[in-house]
Amino acid sequence: MEQRKKISVSELASMKGRDKIAVLTAYDYCTAQIADKAGTDVLLVGDSAAMVVLGYPNTVAIGMDEMLMFCGAVARGAKRPLIVGDMPFGSYQPSISMAIENAGRFIRSGCDCVKLEGGLEIADKIKAIVDAGIPVMGHIGLKPQTAALWEGYKLQGRTAESAARLLEDAWALEKAGAFSIVLEMVASEVAEHVSKKIAIPTIGIGSGAGCDGQVLVLHDMLGIYENIKPKFVKRYSDLSKSIFEAISAYCQEVKSSRFPEEHNTFHMSPEELEKFRKRI
Numbered sequence: 001m002e003q004r005k006k007i008s009v010s011e012l013a014s015m016k017g018r019d020k021i022a023v024l025t026a027y028d029y030c031t032a033q034i035a036d037k038a039g040t041d042v043l044l045v046g047d048s049a050a051m052v053v054l055g056y057p058n059t060v061a062i063g064m065d066e067m068l069m070f071c072g073a074v075a076r077g078a079k080r081p082l083i084v085g086d087m088p089f090g091s092y093q094p095s096i097s098m099a100i101e102n103a104g105r106f107i108r109s110g111c112d113c114v115k116l117e118g119g120l121e122i123a124d125k126i127k128a129i130v131d132a133g134i135p136v137m138g139h140i141g142l143k144p145q146t147a148a149l150w151e152g153y154k155l156q157g158r159t160a161e162s163a164a165r166l167l168e169d170a171w172a173l174e175k176a177g178a179f180s181i182v183l184e185m186v187a188s189e190v191a192e193h194v195s196k197k198i199a200i201p202t203i204g205i206g207s208g209a210g211c212d213g214q215v216l217v218l219h220d221m222l223g224i225y226e227n228i229k230p231k232f233v234k235r236y237s238d239l240s241k242s243i244f245e246a247i248s249a250y251c252q253e254v255k256s257s258r259f260p261e262e263h264n265t266f267h268m269s270p271e272e273l274e275k276f277r278k279r280i
């Protein structure tokens with residue numbers, strides 16, 4: 001049987017320039033198992049769970065307890081992929097000690113490392129978490145937690161000034177000890193340049209092919225939401241249609257007594273049935 005060894009942070013870092021890194025979000029035991037079997041290198045338990053699983057309008061609504069529940073489920077389902085816990089809004093901003101404490105809770109829930117959104121402004125927190133022994137993935141470019149509160153979801157690195165700031169942020173995170181950085185919705189020229197200028201792998205989402213790896217939100221790539229299709233997403237399936245068709249067929253078959261059939265049915269032994277009849 002194929003040996004499926006757990007991917008470590010250092011192994012992931014060594015994939016830069018050698019193998020592209022396939023990352024997906026995951027939030028539950030079942031899809032984590034499937035994503036593992038299908039060869040995903042990294043599973044990110046993203047705070048996107050707030051939107052795609054819990055139905056909130058943005059990611060700021062989700063808290064530590066909800067995130068940890070998803071992390072535990074993913075960690076129980078996936079054996080080989082590196083599991084990244086996404087620190088939710090408010091769990092690392094207030095203080096360095098709170099950032100370390102909450103990062104530790106992600107590790108106790110089964111994650112291998114954590115991800116924080118932010119550049120230079122949170123480099124001190126990233127360094128402190130790394131110094132406490134917990135590997136950190138950075139996340140710059142579009143930062144959905146704060147973008148939701150300020151400028152909205154917009155392409156980053158469109159001007160020379162913002163491109164230069166992104167490079168500064170990437171350097172600051174690398175210096176702080178991050179082992180990898182997510183680049184979200186960054187102009188592809190900038191993402192490619194940043195990827196060449198830092199020694200740690202970049203994981204792009206909406207940032208073009210020049211990154212060292214790619215991440216997509218599982219529900220987006222599976223087509224679970226009929227009406228949500230950002231330009232950077234490729235749909236590999238049309239699950240909303242398949243799920244709808246399956247559930248419609250089930251409802252119709254229940255209502256018309258076509259389900260359950262004989263092969264879905266359990267029976268008592270004829271002797272016991274006879275005894276039961278006599279008794280009633």
Ligand code: KIV
Pocket residue numbers: 025044045046047048049086182184205215217
């Ligand atoms: O929460 C999430 O799913 C993410 C990815 C979009 C990178 O942070």
